[in-house]
Amino acid sequence: MLLFFRALYFSNRTWGSLVGLALLLVVSYIFPVLFPTARMLVLLFFALVAADAWLLFRHKSSFFARRQTPERLSNGDENPITIYVENQYTFRVSVEIIDEIPFQFQRRDVLFETDLQPAQTQLLNYTLRPVKRGEYSFGNVNVFVMSTLKLTKRRFTFAQAVTVPVYPSFVQMKQYAFLAISNQLINAGAKKIRHVGRSTEFEQIRTYVAGDDVRTLNWKATARQQTPTGLGLMVNVYQEEKSQSIYCLIDKSRVMKSPFAGLSLLDYAINATLVLSNIALLKQDRAGVLTFGDTLGQLLPAEKKTGQLQRILELLYKQKTRFLEADYQALSACVQTQIRQRSLLVLFTNFETMAALNRQMPYLRKMAKAHLLIVVFFENTELTDTLHKPAQTVEEIYLKTIAEKFFYEKQQIVKELQKYGVQAILTTPQDLTANTINKYLELKARGMI
Numbered sequence: 432m433l434l435f436f437r438a439l440y441f442s443n444r445t446w447g448s449l450v451g452l453a454l455l456l457v458v459s460y461i462f463p464v465l466f467p468t469a470r471m472l473v474l475l476f477f478a479l480v481a482a483d484a485w486l487l488f489r490h491k492s493s494f495f496a497r498r499q500t501p502e503r504l505s506n507g508d509e510n511p512i513t514i515y516v517e518n519q520y521t522f523r524v525s526v527e528i529i530d531e532i533p534f535q536f537q538r539r540d541v542l543f544e545t546d547l548q549p550a551q552t553q554l555l556n557y558t559l560r561p562v563k564r565g566e567y568s569f570g571n572v573n574v575f576v577m578s579t580l581k582l583t584k585r586r587f588t589f590a591q592a593v594t595v596p597v598y599p600s601f602v603q604m605k606q607y608a609f610l611a612i613s614n615q616l617i618n619a620g621a622k623k624i625r626h627v628g629r630s631t632e633f634e635q636i637r638t639y640v641a642g643d644d645v646r647t648l649n650w651k652a653t654a655r656q657q658t659p660t661g662l663g664l665m666v667n668v669y670q671e672e673k674s675q676s677i678y679c680l681i682d683k684s685r686v687m688k689s690p691f692a693g694l695s696l697l698d699y700a701i702n703a704t705l706v707l708s709n710i711a712l713l714k715q716d717r718a719g720v721l722t723f724g725d726t727l728g729q730l731l732p733a734e735k736k737t738g739q740l741q742r743i744l745e746l747l748y749k750q751k752t753r754f755l756e757a758d759y760q761a762l763s764a765c766v767q768t769q770i771r772q773r774s775l776l777v778l779f780t781n782f783e784t785m786a787a788l789n790r791q792m793p794y795l796r797k798m799a800k801a802h803l804l805i806v807v808f809f810e811n812t813e814l815t816d817t818l819h820k821p822a823q824t825v826e827e828i829y830l831k832t833i834a835e836k837f838f839y840e841k842q843q844i845v846k847e848l849q850k851y852g853v854q855a856i857l858t859t860p861q862d863l864t865a866n867t868i869n870k871y872l873e874l875k876a877r878g879m880i
Contacts, residue, residue, distance in 0.1 A: 439484060440584035442577060448476055480582050486522070487578060487585040493519045496572045498530060498591045504567065505602040507694050507702060509558040514572060516555065518547035525577045527584075528555060531570025535563065561597045562693035564701075564748055568594045599747045600702040603864065607706045608713060639664035675880045676719065676733040676774035677711040677871070679704040680766075683724035683750060684757035686781040689809075691860040696809055700779035701747045703807075703864045707777065708743050710868055714875070720746055721769075723762045725755035730769055763794040767801070774802050775880045777867065781808045783837070788844050796851050803880055805854040805870055812859055814838055 452473050459466040487493075499513040512532075518524055528543040536559060543555045561567065574587040636652050643666050652665035681704060687697040694702075708718035712735055719733030720743055731746050757780070766776065776798060782788045798804050817834040820827070841857055848855040854874070858866040874880050 435488065438488075438586045440575060440586055441480075442581050442584055445480065445582045448582075452476060479580060483578055483580045483582040484585075487576060487583060490520075494524075494526075494574060494576055494585075494587050495519060496528065496574050496587065496589050498569065498572050498589075498593075500569060500593060500595055502595070503601075504559070504561050504595055504597045505600050506561055506564050506597050506698060507600050508602040509560050510602075512557055512559055514543070514555040515552065516545075516547065516574070517552045518549060520576075521549050523548050523579060525581060527575040529573045529575075531573070532559065533567035533569060535561065535565075535567055560693075562698070564597050564599065564698065564750075566594050566596055568592070596748070598744060599698075599705045601705065601744070603702055604706045604709050607864070607868065608709050635668045636665050637668055639666045674715055674717060674735065675875075676717045676770070676772055677707070677880075678719045678721055678733055678770060678774050678776050679707060680762065680776055680778040681720065681722045681728075681750065682757050682778070682780035683722055683728060683753050685752070685754045686757070686783070687779075688752045688754070689781070691809075691812065694860070695752060696781060696860060697750065697752045699809075699860045699863050700807075701750060703867050704777075704779065705744060705747060706864050707867055707871060709740055710871070712740060716875075716880075718743065721762075721765065722746075722750055723757060723765075724753040725758050727758075727761050727765055730765065732769075733774065757791075759791040759794040763797050766798050770802070775871070775874065776802045776804045777871070778804065778806045780806065782806075782844050783811075783840075785840055785843055785847065788847060792847070792851070795848070795853055799851065799853045803854070803874065805856060805867075805874075806848055807856045807858065807863070807867060808841075808844070809863075810841065810857060810859050811837065815859075 452469070455465070455469045455472065459469045495517040497515045499515065501510060504510045512530075514528060514530060516526065516528065518526075523546060525546050526544070528545075530541045532538060532541050541557065543557075545553060545555070547553060570592055572589045572591050574589070575584040576587065577584050636649055639648070647666045647668070649665045649667050653663065656663035656665055681697070681700050683697060687695065687700065689696050691699070704720060708720070711718045715735065717733035717735045718739060720729070720731045722728030722730075728750070729746055731742060770776075778795075782791075795804065795806065814834040814837055817830055818838060820831070822828040822831045845855045845857050854870065856866050856870055
């Protein structure tokens with residue numbers, strides 16, 4: 432009996448009818464001639480409510496629902512969630528489905544209303560966009576079923592409690608991986624770069640044919656190939672160096688805590704790292720990751736063996752922002768001792784002022800001497816929006832002047848880095864992945880890595 436009352440609910444139609452009947456009874460005390468009619472309507476109303484409840488509760492199991500969730504969710508992407516419902520009643524029902532989604536989404540609108548014919552099934556689809564990595568707990572699926580009378584509701588609770596991890600954006604990774612395999616990265620914003628350099632790894636000497644680069648002529652070998660008709664020109668053949676080491680250095684200090692469109696700069700850097708590592712592995716390079724903050728984090732040596740991408744994914748999943756300043760001295764020392772072979776270092780960080788850059792410049796220059804270093808930092812999009820808005824008041828003029836100062840300082844940071852041979856990428860968070868891949872493909876095409 433207790434279970435019956437817990438599952439029994441009354442609809443708005445029922446409460447509205449009760450209010451109407453109560454008013455009719457009050458009026459019948461003023462006009463007694465209406466009292467028999469009012470009493471008959473009250474009895475009829477309660478009879479209909481009882482009949483409606485009997486229809487809904489006469490069978491123990493008359494409805495079924497199940498939520499289908501992915502094994503893991505992709506951070507920053509729309510993830511599909513499906514609810515399967517099946518009407519096992521012998522009559523048409525109206526249903527309300529409330530899904531208990533994780534509290535991190537702060538949503539109270541996951542409510543579906545639909546009608547189902549007898550034995551009909553239906554799939555209800557919606558999406559969730561997480562903005563933080565971690566574990567997300569789903570609750571139960573609650574279904575409120577009403578018959579055609581719509582006076583009472585029967586609540587069905589389907590235990591669907593499940594914990595789903597949110598990983599870095601593997602959806603974005605798969606999109607770029609497909610484009611890389613089909614050589615269509617240009618469709619995703621990655622530029623096609625003309626190959627202007629060549630590898631220096633010698634492979635063999637062969638006879639010159641039309642179209643060979645005259646700079647590869649081997650005059651000593653040519654002199655040994657004298658024939659009665661003249662010299663047989665010989666050229667050196669160089670094989671392309673495919674397996675280079677690519678390290679993504681991720682700053683976890685307070686400068687990466689700033690949010691943009693719900694995601695922190697750290698999460699943007701992590702998503703870009705996953706995509707870049709996957710592209711590098713597809714291009715036969717070795718990919719590795721090093722995280723740091725006020726102390727050194729985790730180091731995953733660059734490899735291209737099976738399972739490396741999964742190891743990178745698991746490492747990135749665990750990273751959290753720290754609220755102290757990054758220790759670039761410790762980073763430089765770790766790179767010097769742990770990364771012996773010349774590699775491409777992609778440093779994801781953020782510099783807001785020249786003073787912040789100057790404090791770390793000695794360590795950046797030290798890393799750039801032994802490796803090819805790219806410093807990736809972010810535009811302040813709110814300042815950019817302020818720059819493009821016309822100033823109407825004195826306060827707006829003041830704000831625009833300050834914004835121009837910071838914008839100019841960002842450009843100066845780029846020039847200062849380039850002055851010391853450090854590659855620089857100044858990008859908006861939403862363009863981070865495409866711009867990073869562009870730079871990687873550009874340097875690879877130019878033979879700089």
